[in-house]
Amino acid sequence: MTFEIRRRSFLKGAVGLAAFSAVGGLASQATAAQTPAKGGKLTIGTQGQAGLGPIDPHRPSGDLGINIANQFNVFEALTKQSNEGGIEMCLAESVTPGDDTATVWVIKIKKGVSFHNGNELKADDVIFSLKRIREPGTMTGGHIGPVKSYEKVDNHTVRLVLEAPRSWFPIALSDPYSSILPAGYDPKAPVGTGPFKYGAVVQSQSVTLDRFDKYHGTPALLDSVVLRPFEDASAMLNALQSGQIDIINDVDASLIGEVEGDTKFKVYNSPTGKFYPIQMRTDVAPFNDVRLRQALRLVIDRQAVLNSVYNGNAALASDLYGRYDPDFDKALTRERDVAKAKSLIEEAGLTGTALELVMYNDMATALVLADNAKEIGINITVKQLDGASFFNEEYMERHFFGGDYWPSGPIFLISSLADGPNAGLDQIRWRDAEYLDLWKKASNTLDAAARRDITMKLQDILFERGGWIIPVYINELALCKAEVAGLPAFDQSGAGIYRALPGLGFAS
Amino acid sequence: MLWRHVIRRSALGVFTLFLISLIIFFATNVLPGDAARAILGRSATPEAVAMLKSQLGMDRPLSVQYLAWMGGILHLDMGMSFISRGPVWDIVAPRLMNTLLLLAATSLVALPVSFVIGTVMAIKPGRLFDNAMNGFLIGTAGIPEFVIAIILVLLLSTQVFHLLPSTALVPPGQSVLENPQVLVLPVLTLTFAVMPYLGRLIRASLMDALASEYVVTARLKGLSPRVVLLRHAMRNSLVPSIQAAALTLAYILGGAVVVEFIFQYPGLGSALQSAVAQRDVFVIQAIVLIFAFGYIAFNMVADILTILMTPRLRS
Numbered sequence A: 001m002t003f004e005i006r007r008r009s010f011l012k013g014a015v016g017l018a019a020f021s022a023v024g025g026l027a028s029q030a031t032a033a034q035t036p037a038k039g040g041k042l043t044i045g046t047q048g049q050a051g052l053g054p055i056d057p058h059r060p061s062g063d064l065g066i067n068i069a070n071q072f073n074v075f076e077a078l079t080k081q082s083n084e085g086g087i088e089m090c091l092a093e094s095v096t097p098g099d100d101t102a103t104v105w106v107i108k109i110k111k112g113v114s115f116h117n118g119n120e121l122k123a124d125d126v127i128f129s130l131k132r133i134r135e136p137g138t139m140t141g142g143h144i145g146p147v148k149s150y151e152k153v154d155n156h157t158v159r160l161v162l163e164a165p166r167s168w169f170p171i172a173l174s175d176p177y178s179s180i181l182p183a184g185y186d187p188k189a190p191v192g193t194g195p196f197k198y199g200a201v202v203q204s205q206s207v208t209l210d211r212f213d214k215y216h217g218t219p220a221l222l223d224s225v226v227l228r229p230f231e232d233a234s235a236m237l238n239a240l241q242s243g244q245i246d247i248i249n250d251v252d253a254s255l256i257g258e259v260e261g262d263t264k265f266k267v268y269n270s271p272t273g274k275f276y277p278i279q280m281r282t283d284v285a286p287f288n289d290v291r292l293r294q295a296l297r298l299v300i301d302r303q304a305v306l307n308s309v310y311n312g313n314a315a316l317a318s319d320l321y322g323r324y325d326p327d328f329d330k331a332l333t334r335e336r337d338v339a340k341a342k343s344l345i346e347e348a349g350l351t352g353t354a355l356e357l358v359m360y361n362d363m364a365t366a367l368v369l370a371d372n373a374k375e376i377g378i379n380i381t382v383k384q385l386d387g388a389s390f391f392n393e394e395y396m397e398r399h400f401f402g403g404d405y406w407p408s409g410p411i412f413l414i415s416s417l418a419d420g421p422n423a424g425l426d427q428i429r430w431r432d433a434e435y436l437d438l439w440k441k442a443s444n445t446l447d448a449a450a451r452r453d454i455t456m457k458l459q460d461i462l463f464e465r466g467g468w469i470i471p472v473y474i475n476e477l478a479l480c481k482a483e484v485a486g487l488p489a490f491d492q493s494g495a496g497i498y499r500a501l502p503g504l505g506f507a508s
Numbered sequence B: 001m002l003w004r005h006v007i008r009r010s011a012l013g014v015f016t017l018f019l020i021s022l023i024i025f026f027a028t029n030v031l032p033g034d035a036a037r038a039i040l041g042r043s044a045t046p047e048a049v050a051m052l053k054s055q056l057g058m059d060r061p062l063s064v065q066y067l068a069w070m071g072g073i074l075h076l077d078m079g080m081s082f083i084s085r086g087p088v089w090d091i092v093a094p095r096l097m098n099t100l101l102l103l104a105a106t107s108l109v110a111l112p113v114s115f116v117i118g119t120v121m122a123i124k125p126g127r128l129f130d131n132a133m134n135g136f137l138i139g140t141a142g143i144p145e146f147v148i149a150i151i152l153v154l155l156l157s158t159q160v161f162h163l164l165p166s167t168a169l170v171p172p173g174q175s176v177l178e179n180p181q182v183l184v185l186p187v188l189t190l191t192f193a194v195m196p197y198l199g200r201l202i203r204a205s206l207m208d209a210l211a212s213e214y215v216v217t218a219r220l221k222g223l224s225p226r227v228v229l230l231r232h233a234m235r236n237s238l239v240p241s242i243q244a245a246a247l248t249l250a251y252i253l254g255g256a257v258v259v260e261f262i263f264q265y266p267g268l269g270s271a272l273q274s275a276v277a278q279r280d281v282f283v284i285q286a287i288v289l290i291f292a293f294g295y296i297a298f299n300m301v302a303d304i305l306t307i308l309m310t311p312r313l314r315s
Helices: A002-033 A064-070 A123-133 A233-241 A253-259 A290-299 A302-309 A338-348 A363-374 A411-418 A433-444 A448-465 A496-503 B002-030 B035-043 B046-056 B062-074 B088-123 B128-141 B145-158 B181-210 B213-220 B225-263 B268-277 B281-309
Strands: A041-047 A079-081 A087-089 A092-097 A104-109 A147-154 A157-162 A196-202 A206-211 A224-230 A265-270 A278-280 A314-316 A354-359 A379-384 A400-402 A472-474 A476-481 A505-507
Touching: A041 A064, A041 A233, A064 A196, A064 A206, A064 A224, A064 A496, A087 A092, A104 A123, A123 A147, A123 A157, A196 A224, A224 A233, A233 A253, A233 A476, A233 B145, A233 B225, A253 A265, A253 A476, A265 A496, A278 A290, A278 A363, A290 A338, A290 A363, A290 A448, A302 A314, A302 A363, A302 A472, A354 A363, A363 A379, A411 A433, A411 A448, A433 A448, A476 A496, B002 B062, B002 B281, B035 B046, B088 B128, B088 B181, B088 B225, B088 B268, B088 B281, B128 B181, B145 B181, B145 B225, B181 B225, B213 B225, B225 B268, B225 B281, B268 B281
Parallel strands: A041 A224, A354 A379, A354 A400
Antiparallel strands: A079 A087, A092 A104, A104 A157, A147 A157, A196 A206, A206 A224, A265 A476, A278 A400, A314 A472
16 A cells, blocks of 8 residues: 555656656757747648538637637637636736626727727627627637626727626636627638638638738737648658648647657647546436545546556646636645445445446546446446537436546636536536535635635535546647747647747747 | 440439438438537537527428438539538539549559559469569558558658658648649559559459460461450450459549548548538538449449440440
């Protein structure tokens, strides 16, 4: 037992050290030795569905052409998560409470911001966009919640009255999918305010972004960025190795070894807060028994997931989200405890229970869990589905499933979609009265320190009886040609490469 | 006689295409999940799905959707893509051109090479070239296309020599024709894939012809070996070769799926792959029907050529 613990803490240390040296080492190499020059065309390969749909920045999450644009390249939001995880202003100059109810918010819009069509960003555009974000079927309407009134105070000021308090309203505006569009936005002529504008979009083949010279911030260096969707990871790696593309984004940890030690390439490896939860519905048997949920959380070998599934390119998690939120509770850590898990299962009388776990991606994590669960007398069979099948009629109904991805983000950005009142993605049917009361209280509390205390309690509850198993936070990995310069040392968002595009270039 | 045959075969072909379209449409709809859910992904809440389905016309009964599509086809309208929300033809047309280009380039290489190899082998059977080539062809016949592709990429693109692009990434706004280098590896792969079959078939049929009594007679008449080969043996061995070539072309048209996938070649095969993943039913329909049409057409052309070259059938 002692050896076990020592081995684990040793491994943890080793992995931490490796991550540190990878990130730190790369950073010094990338930033100190190379300065990106202006100009050039950068080609990024990414794996995913090549079919591109109409450009609606508020809707589908799988569309690659929208995804790259929404990471503050073509479209920008009012506020933005910083690389470290805090909130900074983007298109807003300030977002301040209008009174002490946390329902009235005044948004001052940055002046002199130009859309790609030459029009200036004004209050009407912001109101149009916020209303559009609130339409049914969007990704991020749940962050803001119902709005009582939208008022244009002047051309650069909007006053919103919300139905329900949102003391963390600046956070609610920071989702990349809450981008600000010009009033009357037309998906056929997609314009935003970002450092890049849309160039040619070739169905199933490529999306080109061109530098926007009248950008309101620091202009981009590259002339253009070409995004290439790949269906096959090895074709993508081949294209990098034969010099056809400059970066492959979001690569699987197993590909890193393919270029390791080759000086023509470098690895971008940044810790993030993104995760793939395994979700358990808290309103149906047997998962309504908290002892089963806790037992599965206790029995999963997180270190094995980290090592074998992600080759060490991840960090241990304790079933909590919001890793880089300033109010994240780092003290809550979970050690594997098979004996305790087993006794919980026995106490609940669930020994021998058979469960079916439905997975989208991340099959390997599910297999680790299934293997571990045998030790406590739970038999899990894992079933894997493709995207179109996974998101079928049962998507909102499944009892035990995992594999869809949650981005890194502040606690309330995730909880307002997943476990807050009227959450849109409440597959776990979280109806914990104490939690929901505290949640509302937190949303009422404008005082940051007081809200932090409540947020800590919310995390305690999720830690003790939540419906998610979050074994690890996954690093963002990318492979780049050695001459690509300007990569950040660290970006918690998990979209570090996309977010870095305006500052990227080729070494001079 | 010939015309009647052509008309009958065409009618049968059209009927086959109709059956295929029916099967594809309903089979795709039996697959779990649908385009609306593939598009929405995790935002596939019941309301969002219902809204998108009505926008896409997917809320109508399957039979109504099929008949509407069929009605369009009769007006040469292939319908709308669920994913791009544009006409299917706009997606399929450039890809069809690219696949035809790949097909043409492959036939220009594979057919003559196989023909020459098969002929040389048949003229001097059992000699060094014949034995070596036979071993090589049998060896490559056993290697799946994707393995050939990987070997070629490693050899010519990424590891040993850096001569050719490993994937067919055509710069935005340009065509494959403007970037012919991207064709080389796919063409080589397909050539290696079909050469064993074609080459050995040509060798076998020419050897049969060379061993036949009319060739022996021609030789005894004192005709030069050249004349015997070209005029007597080869002409007769052409019939099975044409059949085989047609089959090969049909195979390349459909079988290019794997090769296009590996090389990210912007043809019908890779489009089909992504259409299936996203359940883009009418794009799947269009591409499968093009494959089927090609298969039927190549076979029909082969039949006609066979008839024209066989006096017995001509009359």
